[in-house]
Amino acid sequence: MNATTGAVGLDRAAFRDLEGSFRGRLVRPGDPSYRQDRRVWNGSVDRFPALIAHCAGVADVVAVLRFVRRTGLELAVRSGGHSFPGHSVCDDGVVADLSPMKGIRVDPEARTVRVQAGVLLGEMDRETQRFGLAVPSGVVTHTGVAGLTLGGGIGWLMRKYGLTVDQLLSVDLVTADGGLVTAGATRNEELFWGLRGGGGNFGIATEFEFRLHPVGPVVLAGPVVWPMAESARVMHFYRDWIEQVPDGMTTAVIHRRLLPSPDLPRELHGRPVVMVVCCWAGEVDEGERVVRPLRDFGPPLLDLCAPRPFVEHQAMLDPSFPHGHWYYFRSCNVHRLGDRVIDITAAHAPRSASPLTSFPVFHLGGAVARVGAEETAFDGRDAGHTFSLNATCATERGFAQERQWARTFWTALEPFETGVYVNFLMDEGEDRVREAYGTRKYLRLRALKEHYDPGNLFHLNQNVVPGRH
Incomplete structure (x- = not known):
């Protein structure tokens, strides 16, 4: 890899196939927006991916996963890019950037909202507050809904209504094999348990459904x-x-x-x-x-x-x-x-x-x-x-x-x-990740990891390591 340009060789045939099926925007080293697109919130993180794939929808996410499996390149997943240690960008690999996926649909009668993975907290608040409703979330509005939710979600409404994960009704997830599953209270219940705090270990979350509460304005x-x-x-x-x-x-x-x-x-x-x-x-x-x-x-x-x-x-x-x-x-x-x-x-x-x-x-x-x-x-x-x-x-x-x-x-x-x-957490090692969950929950998360991602494709996160790794 060239640390100045971020240049790294891509499998040309695999890249052509990706281009042919991709609706979003593909950015490589040397492209006009590459320098800005590789940046994340934490300025101390300075990495040079081989490809940044701005996904327009679920089909693009699946296409990126197919490309990563075919080429063996490392995968980083980005929504808001607020990962403290910078897990949403990598050197030499592929960034699946979900920030273009901005769909928000509020149902004020049912008091629910569906939110795609590229939505930021302030964007969600702006839509839900039109109806005097809110999802308890974080404390910085340019944080991504996805990353915050998958880790728990502490914020200014938590003592009254609970964490962000406590409002979660369902999650749509693209798994390591390119499949799409929905997890909720009555569908894939064990996965739903793990997604409420287990981070990005099991796949790429593309859409969330939340319960809303009366707040404000x-x-x-x-x-x-x-x-x-x-x-x-x-x-x-x-x-x-x-x-x-x-x-x-x-x-x-x-x-x-x-x-x-x-x-x-x-x-x-x-x-x-x-x-x-x-x-x-x-x-x-x-x-x-x-x-x-x-x-x-x-x-x-x-x-x-x-x-x-x-x-x-x-x-x-x-x-x-x-x-x-x-x-x-x-x-x-x-x-x-x-x-x-x-x-x-x-x-x-x-x-x-x-x-x-x-x-x-x-x-x-x-x-x-x-x-x-x-x-x-x-x-x-x-x-x-x-x-x-x-x-x-x-x-x-x-x-x-x-x-x-x-x-x-x-x-x-x-x-x-x-x-x-x-x-x-920063990058503090497996022991600290285990400490974040406690041994019993960590072992339960490891069993889920073995089922949904035994090859640890999704490892740029607070990683729950499959037993074979």
């Missing part, structure tokens, strides 16, 4: 902010406050430096802060009563928790996670914010050097914990919180130092870890 949401120096005091208060809040309130504690914004006084730009971000998905007046103790604690540096459109709140974190920044993550679940966990957090937060680094600590529980532990492949429903330590730089400059900050912070938290959310 206005929610009480936003951050209440204090100086970062008060981190320990704020987190101790927060720990006691969340024990009393109803399930309609989902929150996250975020440490960061304030990004410049027209809404902020200039003297606050870059100020290190700790904030509690709230989302109350119910009557605003009731939410005001719930959030009142938080407003009264302090006093806060800023109080930006206010009635706002749900779609506006969903996009609140978008400026913190733009395409092209260099990202590195470490993550863990903890049972509760014990004194030692709070001390570690307060000590490590100000040691980050980058003005772009932030890390949320999401409060779980509520509806997430009311789903039976064995009902889905997603694990960790008994966790109290999940840390996502996001080391972020605009470019490579300073990235090694920031990455080490995240590793050191995570090491300090490791004695309190109770598991890890699979969507927050």
Whole structure:
């Protein structure tokens, strides 16, 4: 492979056959859009595929799989391209890019929505909110629905309605042999279990059907902010406050430096802060009563928790996670914010050097914990919180130092870890993947993998390795 051009020889006969049956767009090294098309969200990932296949529909997905099997090239699957470790692009292989598959069909009477695999969270929200409905999903609107869902889906509605996988009614999946199957509560039930948290291990998901819930269009949401120096005091208060809040309130504690914004006084730009971000998905007046103790604690540096459109709140974190920044993550679940966990957090937060680094600590529980532990492949429903330590730089400059900050912070938290959310993993090895599911669920997922993908064609993911590998 030529690392400058990405040039690699393709089987000409196989490529001609693919061209003849492909309705979408095929991009190779040297094509005008190749440089941009190979990029993914995480700017630290810089890979050169031999072919990028922008799939227009299921037939194109099947054609790409046939081509990959014929040529033996490695396969990466991309929808939103938000894979933290960059699994949605590869060197020398083929990227099956599902981003052109943008179909969304809302049934407001049945309160369901069908979504193709190229849809982003913000695109889904825009359609469903026209009817005052929503699928509980993630916290950055340019994330792909597919990847988020297959790993679990934590977000601002989870304590009231559950994870994204808890809304899933069916999944259409193209398997390694090119077959198309539908999995749901009464069809291919074991596969449906595995798809609700097991990631892209079993095939290429092309369409999802979700249950919808009444949300908004206005929610009480936003951050209440204090100086970062008060981190320990704020987190101790927060720990006691969340024990009393109803399930309609989902929150996250975020440490960061304030990004410049027209809404902020200039003297606050870059100020290190700790904030509690709230989302109350119910009557605003009731939410005001719930959030009142938080407003009264302090006093806060800023109080930006206010009635706002749900779609506006969903996009609140978008400026913190733009395409092209260099990202590195470490993550863990903890049972509760014990004194030692709070001390570690307060000590490590100000040691980050980058003005772009932030890390949320999401409060779980509520509806997430009311789903039976064995009902889905997603694990960790008994966790109290999940840390996502996001080391972020605009470019490579300073990235090694920031990455080490995240590793050191995570090491300090490791004695309190109770598991890890699979969507927050980097390339950390099979043991960490097993830890994300627990041994019993991992072995059950391995049996599914043996059935649907014994050759491990779909291995660029948080891989469940078939027994023969």
